[in-house]
Amino acid sequence: MDDIRIVEKESVAPGATMLFGFPDVGLVGVIAASHLVDELKMSEVAYIDSQQLPPIIVLHEGLPHSTIRIFAGHNLVLAAAETPIAADMIYPVMDSLIEWGKNKKVKTMISLSGLPVQERQDMQELKVFGAASSADMLQTVESKGIETLTEGYMVGPQAVMLLRCAQLDVPGIALLAQCFLNYPDPEAAAEVLKTLDQIAGIKVDVAKLLEKGEEIRLKARDVMRRTQEEMSKMKKGQEYDIPVYVT
Amino acid sequence: MAIKKKRSFYDTIQEYFDDMDKEIDRWHEPMIERPSWNHKTSTMEPLKDTRVTPTEVIVTVDLPLTKKTTLRVKPVDENTLEISAQMRRKVTFKEMGITHHEGEFEKFQCRTSIPVPVQMKKIDIRFKKGMLEVHIPRKGKR
Numbered sequence: 467m468d469d470i471r472i473v474e475k476e477s478v479a480p481g482a483t484m485l486f487g488f489p490d491v492g493l494v495g496v497i498a499a500s501h502l503v504d505e506l507k508m509s510e511v512a513y514i515d516s517q518q519l520p521p522i523i524v525l526h527e528g529l530p531h532s533t534i535r536i537f538a539g540h541n542l543v544l545a546a547a548e549t550p551i552a553a554d555m556i557y558p559v560m561d562s563l564i565e566w567g568k569n570k571k572v573k574t575m576i577s578l579s580g581l582p583v584q585e586r587q588d589m590q591e592l593k594v595f596g597a598a599s600s601a602d603m604l605q606t607v608e609s610k611g612i613e614t615l616t617e618g619y620m621v622g623p624q625a626v627m628l629l630r631c632a633q634l635d636v637p638g639i640a641l642l643a644q645c646f647l648n649y650p651d652p653e654a655a656a657e658v659l660k661t662l663d664q665i666a667g668i669k670v671d672v673a674k675l676l677e678k679g680e681e682i683r684l685k686a687r688d689v690m691r692r693t694q695e696e697m698s699k700m701k702k703g704q705e706y707d708i709p710v711y712v713t
Numbered sequence: 714m715a716i717k718k719k720r721s722f723y724d725t726i727q728e729y730f731d732d733m734d735k736e737i738d739r740w741h742e743p744m745i746e747r748p749s750w751n752h753k754t755s756t757m758e759p760l761k762d763t764r765v766t767p768t769e770v771i772v773t774v775d776l777p778l779t780k781k782t783t784l785r786v787k788p789v790d791e792n793t794l795e796i797s798a799q800m801r802r803k804v805t806f807k808e809m810g811i812t813h814h815e816g817e818f819e820k821f822q823c824r825t826s827i828p829v830p831v832q833m834k835k836i837d838i839r840f841k842k843g844m845l846e847v848h849i850p851r852k853g854k855r
Contacts, residue, residue: 584764587773587844648762649775649844680777680843685809687760687775688749 469518470562476511476538480571483666484543486563487578488623489550489693491702492645493686494580495623497655499546501675508539514562519555524548534559536566542668543572550693551623553700560626568636575599575631576666577624577640578658581615582647582705592644592654594661597624599631599638607639610664615642617711619704622697639665647702648694650686652679752816755803759796759821763828765851770831772796772847776821778804781840786847788833789824794847797822 487499502508513532523530534551537544545563567575581595596607597615607614620628624640631638641661645654656672663669675682749758760775776784776798783799803817830852837848 587841587846649760649773683775683777683843684757684804687757690760691749 470514470516470558472512472536472562472566473515473532474512476509478511478536478538478543478570479541482538482541482543482570482572483668484545484567484570484572484575485578485662486575486623486627487544487546489547489689489696490622490624491580491582491647491697492643492649492651492654493690493693494643494645494651494654494658495578496546496548496689497650497652497675497682497686498578498659499544501655501659501672502542502544502670503537503546505670505674506540506542508537508542508544510535511538511543512536512566514559516558518558520552522549536563540668543567543570549689550696553696556623556626556700560623561630564627564630564634564636568634573637574666575627575636575638576662577627577638578655578662579622579624579640579642580645580651580654580658581642583644586644586646586651589644592657594641594643594657596661596665597628597640597642599628599636603637603639606637607665612641612661612664617709619707619709621700621702621704641665648690650683650690652676652682750816750818752806752814752818754820754822755816755818756820756822757804757818758823761796761823761825763825765829767851769851770827770829770849772825772827772845772849774821774823774825774845774847775843776840776845777843778802779821779843784838784840784845786836786838786845788836791833792827792831793824794827795822795824796845796847798845 487495489496514534522533524533533549534547551559595615596612598604598607604614628638628640641658643654643658645651652675656675659670659672762773764771774796778800779798780801785797787795789795798821800819803819805817806814831849832852835850839846
């Protein structure tokens with residue numbers, strides 16, 4: 467974790483809600499994050515710098531940026547990545563972000579992601595499920611009318627987030643919208659954003675996201691392809707497995 | 714005089730397997746990755762997936778912004794399908810935020826291998842919301 471440096475460009479006020487949107491199934495998290503930044507006009511306040519990460523930057527309006535950045539605005543802090551995080555870097559990256567968030571005294575951490583379903587193509591309505599870091603948070607999720615994931619495996623950044631939140635006593639929630647496994651799913655991203663209003667009172671208009679859905683799918687092909695490679699390395703398919711319980 | 718430490722049998726075997734792993738990794742990594750587009754032919758390669766069930770093979774292809782009427786699913790041989798579709802409008806690099814490449818795209822095109830023997834003549838095609846689903850019954854399976 468010492469090799470991961472979070473470089474702050476602007477200070478962040480305490481008491482914010484910290485969101486996470488990373489490339490994962492259906493690119494739900496990253497599509498939702500991109501829409502949040504655009505719609506709420508959030509600005510970059512910090513970024514991750516590490517020699518442990520591949521030597522990739524992203525150019526925006528001709529200027530270099532880290533591919534893992536932190537945005538802020540409207541009492542929200544959003545950690546988002548524009549390229550998939552390599553499987554072996556998920557722990558150090560998430561540990562750094564969670565520690566940073568804890569130091570900034572964020573009140574809750576919420577991961578935006580997806581839950582792949584094979585029948586996605588035939589589904590008219592997409593459900594959003596919640597998982598939480600503590601019994602209290604689980605109750606909060608349930609009290610908002612969100613169905614919870616009670617048993618099963620979770621793989622990826624949201625899994626690390628929940629575990630670390632539980633260990634550090636930071637309230638944490640993972641919101642997972644039913645989605646395609648291997649295809650960018652803007653409709654699922656819209657559903658997860660609607661649930662964000664339910665759970666944390668964060669209102670985001672998703673009309674533009676749905677309207678631009680096909681363009682987003684077209685543009686997100688390459689990121690999805692690379693995300694598939696990383697998901698395969700981290701054994702994402704294990705989320706389909708039925709666990710053997712040790713109680 | 715330096716004393717050479719004798720290597721154990723276990724070390725030798727471990728080294729052999731490490732070398733083998735490296736060799737396998739090297740074969741799996743393409744020399745240089747190619748882009749998912751070809752501006753000379755104005756085509757983009759779509760995302761695709763193949764699933765084998767006990768009775769059929771299901772190929773799905775994400776074809777956003779395409780016209781259903783231009784969709785072509787053609788068996789090239791016993792275990793290869795060629796899929797193409799025309800876009801409803803031309804898409805430029807510029808509108809995707811890329812200014813260091815020039816070109817526009819008007820078609821999706823790809824080939825996909827079918828991993829088990831199938832009855833290519835009994836292809837069933839479904840197309841909904843820009844997502845193609847091709848169902849092909851497996852040979853000798855009901």
